Amino acid sequence: MKKIIVGVLIIAGMLTGCAKTADKKNVVNIGISQIVEYVALDENRQGFIKALEESGYKDGENMKIDYQNAQGDIAVSQTIAKKFSSEKKDLIFAIGTPAAQGAYNTTKKIPIMISSVTDPVKAELVKSIEKPETNVSGTSDYLPVEKQLDLIKKLVPNAKKIGFIYNTSEVNSEVQLNELKKVAKGYEIIPSGVTSTNEVNSNIASLVKKIDVLYVPTDQLVVSSMPIIAKTTLEAKVPIIAAEKGSVEAGALATVGINYYKLGYQTGKMAAAVLKGEDISKMPIKISDETDVYINEDSLKKLNIEKPSMNNVKYIKTKSE
Structure with a gap:
C-alpha cells in the first residue's frame, strides 16, 4: 500500500513538474x-x-x-x-x-x-x-517635410532663414535635413549639429540669432531637450515648427503630427x-498616414501670431504650464 502511495506521489510530482515546464x-x-x-x-x-x-x-x-x-x-x-x-x-x-x-x-x-x-x-x-x-x-x-514646410509658409510667411538643430550621429536626422534642403526652395537652411544634450543650450542660444524660424526633426536627443529649446526660442521670438506632437506640447509652435x-x-x-x-x-x-495639425496656443500668444484659418487644427497648451 505504501509503495502505491509513493508511486502516486512521484507521478503527481512529475506531472506538476511537467506543468511548470x-x-x-x-x-x-x-x-x-x-x-x-x-x-x-x-x-x-x-x-x-x-x-x-x-x-x-x-x-x-x-x-x-x-x-x-x-x-x-x-x-x-x-x-x-x-x-x-x-x-x-x-x-x-x-x-x-x-x-x-x-x-x-x-x-x-x-x-x-x-x-x-x-x-x-x-x-x-x-x-x-x-x-x-x-x-x-x-x-x-516618416512624414514628408513638405507638410511642415507648408506650416512655416502659413504661420511664419515672412521667414527666409530656417534653423535646423539635430544630433550628428542620428542617421534619420541627416535624412530629414537633406530632404528639407531639397524642398525648401527660396529659404536659407542653417543647420546646427550637436552630439549630446549638454551642447543643446549653447547651440540654440547661438542659432536663434541667425534664423527666422526653427525646424526640429524627429530626433530623440533633440526632442528630449525641447523645454530648453522652447524657452530660448520664445524669448527670442523665434517660432518652432516641429516634426511631432510631443515637441508642440513642450512649447514648439506647431506640427503636422503622427499619433x-x-x-x-x-x-x-x-x-x-x-x-x-x-x-x-x-x-x-x-x-502611418494618419496626421493632425497641432498648434500650441500658449506659444501662439507669446509669439503674437494670429490663429490661422486652417481645417483639422487641434489647439493644445504647454504641458509644463
Missing part, C-alpha cells in the same frame, strides 16, 4: 529597448503593449516584458541589446533609431520590431520597406503576428 515555455519573453524617455516614445510603447494585450498576451501571465531605457546614451542602448540577445528573448521591440540599430547589430536571429524610426533602409536595418529580408520589421514615423500611440499599437499587432509564426523578413514596414 510547460507554463514556462508558454510565457513569451519580450525585451523593450527605448532610446530615451520622451512623451511620443512613451506613447509608442504604451500602444505596443495594448495591442499585444488585445491579441491575447498579458504581462505577468503568458507574457513577460523587460523594459529598458537608455536615457539618450547610445552606448547604454547597445548594452541593453546585448543583454536581450544573451537572454534569448522571444522578441525585441526597439523604439528609436539608435535602439533599433543596437538591437540589429547584436542579433540577426531574434525578431526585432521597430518603431519611431524615420528611414529603416538608410539606418541599414532592412533591405527595403516593402520586403525587409532581415529579422527586422515594424513601423516608421505615436497608434503607431505603437500598429507595431504591437505586427509583433503578435510574428509571435504566432508570421515570417518577419517578408513583413513590410508600415508608414
Whole structure:
C-alpha cells in the first residue's frame, strides 16, 4: 500500500513538474529597448503593449516584458541589446533609431520590431520597406517635410532663414535635413549639429540669432531637450515648427503630427503576428498616414501670431504650464 502511495506521489510530482515546464515555455519573453524617455516614445510603447494585450498576451501571465531605457546614451542602448540577445528573448521591440540599430547589430536571429524610426533602409536595418529580408520589421514615423514646410509658409510667411538643430550621429536626422534642403526652395537652411544634450543650450542660444524660424526633426536627443529649446526660442521670438506632437506640447509652435500611440499599437499587432509564426523578413514596414495639425496656443500668444484659418487644427497648451 505504501509503495502505491509513493508511486502516486512521484507521478503527481512529475506531472506538476511537467506543468511548470510547460507554463514556462508558454510565457513569451519580450525585451523593450527605448532610446530615451520622451512623451511620443512613451506613447509608442504604451500602444505596443495594448495591442499585444488585445491579441491575447498579458504581462505577468503568458507574457513577460523587460523594459529598458537608455536615457539618450547610445552606448547604454547597445548594452541593453546585448543583454536581450544573451537572454534569448522571444522578441525585441526597439523604439528609436539608435535602439533599433543596437538591437540589429547584436542579433540577426531574434525578431526585432521597430518603431519611431524615420528611414529603416538608410539606418541599414532592412533591405527595403516593402520586403525587409532581415529579422527586422515594424513601423516608421516618416512624414514628408513638405507638410511642415507648408506650416512655416502659413504661420511664419515672412521667414527666409530656417534653423535646423539635430544630433550628428542620428542617421534619420541627416535624412530629414537633406530632404528639407531639397524642398525648401527660396529659404536659407542653417543647420546646427550637436552630439549630446549638454551642447543643446549653447547651440540654440547661438542659432536663434541667425534664423527666422526653427525646424526640429524627429530626433530623440533633440526632442528630449525641447523645454530648453522652447524657452530660448520664445524669448527670442523665434517660432518652432516641429516634426511631432510631443515637441508642440513642450512649447514648439506647431506640427503636422503622427499619433505615436497608434503607431505603437500598429507595431504591437505586427509583433503578435510574428509571435504566432508570421515570417518577419517578408513583413513590410508600415508608414502611418494618419496626421493632425497641432498648434500650441500658449506659444501662439507669446509669439503674437494670429490663429490661422486652417481645417483639422487641434489647439493644445504647454504641458509644463
